[in-house]
Amino acid sequence: MKFIKEHDIERFYTMKDCIEDMKEGFRLYNNKKTYSPVRTILHHAELNSNTLFMPSYIEDLEYETVKVVSVFPNNSGTSLPSLQGIILLTETRNGEHVAIIEASGLTVMRTGAAAGVATQYLAKEDASCLSILGCGAQARGQLKAMLEVRPIKEIFLWNRTKEKAIAFKEEIERFQEWTGKIVVCEDANEAASKADILVLSTKSEESLFDGDVLKPGVHINAIGAYRPDMKEFGADTLRKADQVWVDTLEGVQHESGDLIQPVNASLWSWDQLTGEIAELVTGLKQGRQSPEEITLYKSVGVSYMDTIAAAKVYEQMLKRG
Known part of the structure; x- marks a missing residue:
């Protein structure tokens, strides 16, 4: 299993790339090739914070993901970011978990x-x-x-x-x-x-x-x-x-x-x-x-966007060795 950090993504995955990938995602969604249950949100009222759980599967790409994102605005001004996320990427030919991807920056980019x-x-x-x-x-x-x-x-x-x-x-x-x-x-x-x-x-x-x-x-x-x-x-x-x-x-x-x-x-x-x-x-x-x-x-966000971005990042990294 690969562990892909944000600085790895920033080196080669551009906003232009991501815009084109989102267009592909929208086409797949419209052709009913994406599966994205409405996310689960755990609300931490005392901190006005949330943790979001977002699964998704894209049939044609043969990948699925689960993303977990925490949104803790009170972290502003501390050593921790207010938005923190991670994606588990799984290929769906045999169910192998192929990568864990730092997702905070990728979430911002795909949104x-x-x-x-x-x-x-x-x-x-x-x-x-x-x-x-x-x-x-x-x-x-x-x-x-x-x-x-x-x-x-x-x-x-x-x-x-x-x-x-x-x-x-x-x-x-x-x-x-x-x-x-x-x-x-x-x-x-x-x-x-x-x-x-x-x-x-x-x-x-x-x-x-x-x-x-x-x-x-x-x-x-x-x-x-x-x-x-x-x-x-x-x-x-x-x-x-x-x-x-x-x-x-x-x-x-x-x-x-x-x-x-x-x-x-x-x-x-x-x-x-x-x-x-x-x-x-x-x-x-x-x-x-x-x-x-x-x-x-x-937009409230939808998890197939994470799946296509994560899959494209992973495949680009494999091609680059």
Whole structure:
């Protein structure tokens, strides 16, 4: 059995690779070649923390995985990261456990890559202003994916703890490829109002911004909230959105407070959902129809994304010896 560390993955597996692999994953899902039970979440209320257990099998690849991720935000500022994960990769020809993979960075990358796919299909081609609300671990993957798929020239950051946004700004400024403008905003509405692409990557339980501040033509990637009691946007944003897409209907109906809460309050209905991103990738449905449309992608994560990323990483490492 191989043990694959994050620094091994970072040496050769790029965001561009991962975006293409997520497209393949979406196609396999749409062809009913993936099997991903809704994950089990253990909630540690006293710490406002969670441990997630996510199994998945992809028939055509002949691999399955179980991922365990712990999300402990109180670790911020300590020697331990707030997001920690591990993947057990098993080949399904004879059931051999072939690798244990450090999964924190890979989780961030595949979440970013999936949003990158959504952005490729839904954001305006000339979208150049990126706003990120929430500057934690997932924001890194979102930023790299957005830089990969759109010509970003301006970045606006907001975080409840301003110091975290400032630290992220300084981190971005160290990117050799970045020469654009970065602004740390005092107010979430200010950041949201600037966006051509708006990323929401928090564990908020309240709407982060007023839907009325959104510009025509904005595309929203809402990837942070993953429990029914969490939400990053409100019914006002849903009312303004011309298209609402999700990673999987089953997942959001179980876990997305952003959508479940408005449905329960009769402010929105599942019938208003445009579709799953896999339907865009396979051409079954069409995305943005005009530059003025507001589009929204809501993701709670789905485990077949981990399986395809882990399998591709493992196979690349075997090829490289």
